[in-house]
Amino acid sequence: MASELNVPTMAEMFASGQKPEVLFWVGCAGSFDDRAKKITKAFVKILNQANVSFAVLGTEESCTGDPAKRAGNEFLFQMQAVTNIEVMNAYEVKKVVTACPHCFNTLKNEYPGLGGNYEVVHHTQFLKQLLEEGRITMEGGSYKGKRITYHDPCYLGRANNVYEAPRDLIRKLDAELVEMKSCKQRGLCCGAGGAQMFKEPEKGDKDINVERTEQALETKPEIIAAGCPFCNTMMTDGVKSKEKEASIAVLDIAELIANAQDL
């Protein structure tokens, strides 16, 4: 079993007069959702392994407001944003990394207009940079030659044009990256965005996550990789609905890397 996680908070760091290199924005899913918490931990293991100086906000973190904004509640969104910005500015945050594309998009694009100016990166971009700087090493190990298909999260891909960082990481695992029929710019949504995660779908003839899972299954993958906690849930449910959970795993890129390194 790996050693204890080392998760300093901003408050602790600040109290001891230190400033971390980067703030890890955990997000609501990453903090509370059982499946997403595993992704959070996997990412922290890598950060610890690479000796990255980071901190989290912990109990001072609050929802970015993304689901409220996409549901039409601009008021609630801005209240959340202004509160979070106050906290982050007080800690003089310069750089933020997050494993949630929704947080990523909101922090990066919608906070600057409200006074929150940070360099915001998605964890796949951050990991790729660690790799390029030689701070982590990756050998395929258990993933060598495995068929992995990657699902583009809308808020990472189309919304912010990040397509290659996650793919580069998968290739570095010596895995066989196979693309779905709709990928990159034309990637199909998992069905969770725009606050859909929190409501029942409208009447139709299929659930969106099932449609997307079918596209993934067409590639005959051993693993479906994702870069978003919500996509992860949707795809996991989709795989279950096809009764394929025994043979196909849905994993975040951070989990792939942590597993490959036996962390």
Next chain:
Amino acid sequence: MQYVPNFLFVVILVIGIGFFTRNIFRLRRNILLGKDVDVSDNRSQRWANMTRIALGQTKMVVRPIPGILHIIVYLGFIIINLEVLEIIIDGIFGTHRVFAGLGGLYDFLIASFEILALLVIVSVTIFWIRRNIIRLKRFFKPEMKGWPKMDGNLILYIELVLMLLFLTMNAADFQLQQLGADHYVQAGSFPVSKYISALFADMSISNLILLERVTWWMHIVGILFFLNYLYYSKHLHILLAFPNTFYGKLTPKGQFKNLESVTNEVKLMMDPSADPFAAPAEDASEPEKFGASDVTDLNWVQLLNAYSCTECGRCTSECPANLTGKKLSPRKIMMDTRDRLEEVGKIMDKNKGEFKEDGKQLLDDYITREELWACTSCNACVEACPVSIDPLSIIMDMRQYLVMEQSAAPSDLNNMMGNIENNGAPWPFNQMDRLNWSKES
């Protein structure tokens, strides 16, 4: 009597262009019913986008078959219409092939017009087959019944007829040139119509002249008719694709604008020095309406979007909600916006330019709540649109109206928002437990 045709021509030309101008003014007025929005930024990038996307057709060829067919029709149509300049001059002054003096260049131009015309005929025929024989799914969604369906075919028929008239006119002309008829100067090269002219080999000069004149007149009248047809059709895109791509969104697709009116209120609430019980200032204007329930709540770029829509359905065919049988169709959002805007415009026409409430609005009377709530905000529609239309922004503005003006969100979403307000997370977890994961094994 000699000048009757010239006179008739000028009258038809003036009427045609006059009606067209009137429609352009009406179009402009309707679009400007939208709210103001500042799009004066980044002009160089905007020019580049227009050049690349509209002129260069880059997003059309994402789907190669319709993309290439369209480039042929688009280029063909623009280039062949250079000929219209000559037709107008000939019509006004009673000349014939006034540019014939260009000699070799003229031969080259006419020859290339003819070849393009043939290619346009082929492309338009394939377009027709895709709509009516292959019956591509994106042309057969519920919003494509009635006028939109007929419009799609009419455009193809009109283009086909115009091209056939052009070639027949040239064929008759060529034959007359061969026979050395008066007035028909030896000019032009006719690589396509010379084959058609073989059909006219037995015709007398007077019949040929009749044929040439009839096709000449029908061709120009047809073009003027087509010009005026645009306003009522998705074919308006041939003009509006250019401004629309110019004013298209430049920020990342995921970035939704922050409502300034809300920012001001939030600042006031967060400001410890503000007195919450202070009486509103005397000159306080009526609080701004949040979001959109009708077309006049949208901004003018969104309204320009609606008039620019080609009804191609590329957006709808990539929409995850539509793909899985939900009512939402981003194309329908654009078509509804245009239809409602037209309705508002007609009411204004009837009331000396003033809008009178008609008890209808864009929300519910055109776009239902069920459609609005089905959107995942995935931006697939925005990415798919070859003319830079943003249906998602309209959906989001209408959701804002539903939530902030009507408190009419689905109950699940109200729970989610209540949780964010109370616990800082969309689920009912305590903010104080946010770091518990770090201690769980």
